Amino acid sequence: MVALARPIWPHCGYGADRTDPIGCRGVRVSDYTACLAHLTDDERGAYRDGLAPGADVDHRGTTFTADLLGILFDALLDHDTAEVHLGAVRFDEARFLSDAIFEDATFSGYTADFSGAIFSGDAQFDGTIFSGEARFDRAAFSHSAFFREARFSDRARFEEATFSGEARFDRAAFSRDARFQGVTFADETGFDGATFSDWAQFDGATFAVSSRFGPLVCAQRVGLSGALFEAPVTLEIAAQEVACQRTQWRSTATMRLRYATVDLDDAVLAFPVAVTAHPAPFTTIFGKVPEQLLEGLDSTTMVTSVRGVDAAHLVLTDIDLSACRFFGAFHLDQIRLVGCTFARTPTGAHHLWPFEWTSRRTLVEEHHWRARTPDRKGFNPNLGWRIPPTGTEPSLIPEPEVVSGLYQQLRKALEDAKNEPDAADFYYGEMEMRRHDRENRPRSERILLTAYWMISGYGLRALRAFGSLFFAMVLTMVLLMWVGLPADPPAPRTRGTVTAEQKVDVTTKVPGPGGAAPGPLGERFTRERAEKAGRTAVNSVVFRSAGQGLTVAGTYIEMASRLVEPVLLALALLAIRGRVKR
Incomplete structure (x- = not known):
């Protein structure tokens, strides 16, 4: 002893x-x-x-x-x-x-x-x-310990306390920070309708059999970092911030949240854990839980990080993931995302084709990489991309190769969930990162990806693909009018012989490519020649020959158009399908 x-x-x-x-x-x-x-x-x-x-x-x-x-x-x-x-x-x-x-x-x-x-x-x-x-x-x-409707006007400290029986703090009001770090709740725990005007700290607490935590309202931060939940539990929290770094769930759990910004860094999920944005104020047997402490704030629930989390057990529903860092998570291809929103590309013009950023869902890791200055020593907030929190070391920002892998895994997760439109955006992001990966992608591959991006947005931008198709057709017409159509198309030739048996043997030969384009430039660009060139270009789209007499150069122009234009049409149709497929 x-x-x-x-x-x-x-x-x-x-x-x-x-x-x-x-x-x-x-x-x-x-x-x-x-x-x-x-x-x-x-x-x-x-x-x-x-x-x-x-x-x-x-x-x-x-x-x-x-x-x-x-x-x-x-x-x-x-x-x-x-x-x-x-x-x-x-x-x-x-x-x-x-x-x-x-x-x-x-x-x-x-x-x-x-x-x-x-x-x-x-x-x-x-x-x-x-x-x-x-x-x-x-x-x-x-x-049992009962603190129902208790009023704490100053700091409340329960650090490392042990509640062997039931602990009830229903409708208790904490005017300053409440400290429950390291507390052991061995039996049922109740914070139904409790309100915290400052921080509510449960870091390192143990909940042995609690089936419910909350609903509670906190004006500042609810700390659950390092906490342990050993039994199935439902957490209902309305707070500005919920910290769950290294939190352990040894059974299933559901987190229903309002207003909260959630950090799940290194959380341990042994069973499925669902994080859901609750659409309305929480209710208890006493009625609605008042939310005056959070009045005027956006009730959107946001997750800022899942680094170190085994995402195979994570379900996110109606969560704002526009600032969520996925780098460092495991099994992202098995995460389940329902109704979640992501960061978007900047709005407005930029100096490269296609002149304006196309709106798409993006990961914040791409934002951070694009916002980094060329010398990799800082971030430029004027580019329209999100910059990381103050104090972030620029050299630690994931490179395109890593971000491409994140897009690939999340794309698979969305495809498995039959969410093709959102998966298409992540495919676009994956290809963008591959195109910008100068360290691991050969130059030839990046040139090919750049061409693929310019003409069709990786097969995902129908308008760009149709624009490229229209440009190719116009170019085909111009080239045919310039050098592809002869001034006088050669007529078919018919030859015949009379045999000894008094029979006539007639042969008609269609002339091959030949002839020359008219001399002066004005004679080449006429309405009649434009009609002929247009007919040839349109037929090339559907991989057909217009049967038009052409020069040698015109023959090669038609061959090239019959190869390129059907591909551009297919890319445009593919892009449309990707947007409407469910």
């Missing part, structure tokens, strides 16, 4: 002996040499008579029975309100052997300190008002 350290306060020492040199750890009362539990009846009566409602009390390390706690409460009872009224209190390491009923009590002092206290019976703080800082660090609640 580990020996307890000697208290830092002057302690009672009752019952000390050789085996227990410390004895009773209760703080001495006033001018007496014993704690409240070991005062004589006369001494206890004198101490009680000196108390009044709102008085400061110090009973650190004292062991309270129901009778002893009743004596203290009788002295602090405000007869006007019929409620117990305490000033600053110190119950550090106190032990409550029976039910500790502080229901509707008021702690008006600068602190209500229960650090390290042991509650062997139920702890009831329903409706309690804590005007100063409430400290329950390392407190142990062996049975």
Whole structure:
């Protein structure tokens, strides 16, 4: 058995002996040499008579029975309100052997300190008002703990506390930050309708059997980093930020969120976890949970990072992923995305064909790469691309080869979900990153990709493909009128012979390419020649010959058009199909 350290306060020492040199750890009362539990009846009566409602009390390390706690409460009872009224209190390491009923009590002092206290019976703080800082660090609640409708006007601290029984904080109101770091909730936990005006920190907390967390409203940040959920759970949170770095879910979970910006860095998902944007205010058995603390904010739910997450177990529904970093996640090809939105390309013109950015869904990793300055030492916010958070090292931004792989995996996930239009955008992004990958792609491949991009947008831009087709047809017509159509097309020649049997043998020969174009330029570009050239160009689109007499040069021009123009038509039709296919 580990020996307890000697208290830092002057302690009672009752019952000390050789085996227990410390004895009773209760703080001495006033001018007496014993704690409240070991005062004589006369001494206890004198101490009680000196108390009044709102008085400061110090009973650190004292062991309270129901009778002893009743004596203290009788002295602090405000007869006007019929409620117990305490000033600053110190119950550090106190032990409550029976039910500790502080229901509707008021702690008006600068602190209500229960650090390290042991509650062997139920702890009831329903409706309690804590005007100063409430400290329950390392407190142990062996049975139920009730803080329903409690009011914490200052900081509330429950760090490393242990709730072995049910813990209820329904409709509790925390005016400043609430600290539950490292808390163990061994039984059901309730924060139904709880409101936090500042941070709510549950980092490193353990939820052993809790089936529900919330719904709660937090004006700032709900910290769940490093928290452990061992049983299936539903989390309902309306907050500006929800931090889930290294959070562990050892069973299925559903997160219903409002307003929140969520960080899932290195979260551990052993079973499917769904993150969903909740469309309306949460409700409990008490009615709607008020959201005044978040009034005026955009209720859109955003996930900013899934780095280090096994995405095979992740389901995102109606989430804004415009700033989400996917680099570093695993099994992105198995992630499930339903109704999610992504960042878009910048609007407006740029200096290259096709002169304006085509709107498409993009990953924020592409934005960061494109916003990086040529020297890779900073970011240019004037390009229209998103820049990473302040302090991001430019050299750590993923290169095109990596971003291309991210697009490829997410494209597969969308294709598996039969979401062809969105998958098409990710295919476009994948090809864009391959085209810009100077370090790993040979020049010849990048030239081919550039041509593919210019003429049809990788087979995904119907308007660009039709434009290229129209340009090819016009070019074919111009070339045919210039050098492809002869001035006088040669007529077919017919020859015949008379045989000995008085029979006529006639042969008609169609002339091959030949002839020359008219001399002056004005004679070449005429309406008649334009009609002939146009007929040849149109027939080339459907891979047919117009049967028009051509020069040698015209024959090669027609052959080239019959190869190129059907391909451009096919790319245009493919682009249309990709946009309308479900």
